[in-house]
Amino acid sequence: MKRIICMLLAAYMAVSLCACASNAQKAPEDAGPIRLVWWTYISTSAPNALDEVLEKANAISAEKIGVTVDMQFKNAEQFTLDLNTGDYYDMTFSCDWCNNFDNNAREGYYYDLTELVRSETPALYDAVGSWWGIGSLGDRIYGVPMLKDLGAEVFFRINSDYFEGEKGMELPESMDFSELEPMLKIWKEDHPNEYPLYMTQSGLSGMFQCHERIVGSYLVIPYSKTGTPEGTKIIPVWEDEDYMNMLRCLHRWYELGYINPDAATTTDMPYSLLTPVRSGTAWTGYKGWSNPETVGFNVKLVRYIGPNMSRSTQQGSLIAVNAAASEEHARACLRYMELLYTDREFRDLLAYGIEGKHFNYYEGTVIRTQQGSDDYLMDNFVTGPAVSASVVSASEEILADSDQWTKVYEEYENARQSDTRGFSFDGSSTDAVRAALSALWENYRSELVTGTVDPDETIKEIEKQMRATGLDQVREEAQRQLDDYLANMQ
């Protein structure tokens, strides 16, 4: 008996091991509609109501275009790992900061859609219009841009109840970074034990958007140089005077007690802190941070950077197709993306959930219900183009402009366009040096961007170390690539 139990146990465990090993994913082939595996991004975990929403969406897409999707949510690390181990997908989220589009397209991981998109889905081709360059390398299309805000505009999110209501100040539409100081001073006088510019170790969100990042966060081209001969000259980040001036302000504010002393090691910043000034990247007319029930007070956005535009700001969301997908599946992916661009109700379903349950339409905009906020809340660019979805209002009182995107895109005509004209750096020959440089920059980043240290002194130390590690070698390589790219374009 004992022997039999032993054998059974051993057999069971051996089978379990084999089962683990053979659990590789294969492309599903159904007899009915084509089922596509779609990888998309989420920083935490898939929304609770995903199955319910997908069931409804799949019924619609199966009927309209003969395609259904199996949507799989991943964070940035999972994307890299799953892509590199060869897991199967049909279409995938890709962008500048996650599942890097340019690198993957350059490596040949994505399907060349250049001819197919014109012949199979002309309506999709027209919808993206003049923006195809975002998803192209050279003259070949490797990804479909999911159009959203394309220029970087960075805003202070300011407590207007306090500054306008109580203090009688007027918050302008835009201001210089340093103009924040008197406001911080007033708040500090009223609340001596609190910090008006509370921040985490990441610093003020979006503050770097005053320059285009070419290599890592340390080799850049300032947007302020656009249109001048220096508009195509790659420099170390500390030579961007606009950025340095912001860092100097932050350090002064830190010393004055406007910034929390633990900023460089703080990881959370909940709304319950009621901090009167926050920062974030959005677009003019955005209402996502304006709900007083969530934030604790009324908020006004005051722009302090932008709109600035470059390849990296434009590559906020794309969908690429797996180079290993069959042509039939590639066509199905394009049809699905076309549906996302052309059918507003279908688009809203994926972006906001089920109407009447997760959201309601109001004055041409969408207002989320509590259930929607709890069970189906994510960035809308991960499920398709933001421009083809309805605009979100914070509440019936805080309405967004339903025609917001037309105005945002009109403003882009006046945005500062980077002179690099869609250039992206190929870092494959400098991997080792870049790794060492990244580590060095990371060593000082939190202290710098939170104002904890004097930027002028710290930069001297960083510069010495980074130059010794090979910063100039990488900068010269990047400059050479950029010069060649611009010469070829001409």
Add this chain to the structure above:
Amino acid sequence: MKGRNAHKRVLRASDRSLLLLSLPTVLWYLAFCYLPMFGIVIAFKRYRMIPGKGFLYSLFFGSDWVGLENFRFLFLNPQMGIAVRNTLLYNLCFLILGTTLPVMLAISLSYIRSERLRSVSQSAALLPHFLSWIIVSYFAFSFLSTDKGLFNTILTSVGLSPVRWYQDPSVWPLLLVVIHGWKGFGYSMVLYYSYVVAIDPSLYESAAIDGASAGQMIRHITLPQLRGVITVLVLLNLGHILSSDFGLFYQVTRDSGAILSATETIDVYVYKALMDQSNYGFSAAASLLQNGIGCLLLLGANRLTRRIDPDGGVL
């Protein structure tokens, strides 16, 4: 004939059962420890995925050999000397304190008469072992936070000026050693305690009859009896001399840049270097180097131990 007998002896019925019982473990080791060892080749290749093919195909047929190029990033760091020094010194300190203190605690524990007190102290010491480093990092932060931390609240209440703990590298060697000890000593203590109580009581009885004091019994009975297990644990730890507990050095220090001269270890550097690019070749190279050196050290120390005491060592 002799061979057949030997064969029979190996496969006795009870042995066969034992063999079967060990089969899952053997398979587990084969599948998860030996089979993935071929992954070492990643350290010498520039890994590139071939669309539509699996990992193995991409690794062996789609990726180019790059020699020692993947190791280069480790030596480009101008502060690598500090990182290696920190890693070695902390590990040596952990090794020495992590052996002597738990052994002393285990022996003291065995002298506690009250069973209740003994089990309470055992549980209390063991508890921190089960906390994740993230939780520990929050505990530490609640003590060390500049404006709301317990330490600074006490300092300011007695009229002293607050200290920016996360900006001051000089306090961190001590803090890290204390936190590491607090979290790890209990576990080792319980381990050593189980060996202490397993020592044959008749040895102590005869020593007591001969009039030996407690100190003499510890020196001449307990410690010699523990020597085997101490040697094994020290040798095994030597294998990890160049690796460090990422949770302790990255989470507990809250990735504070100002104290890196005291807290950066090789693992922290590798993590920071590869945050921007997921370069599997680089990370494989780093861990191959760390574990390779660790393995050589282990083998060397094992040989030395065997030379001193032929019954000692782990191999």
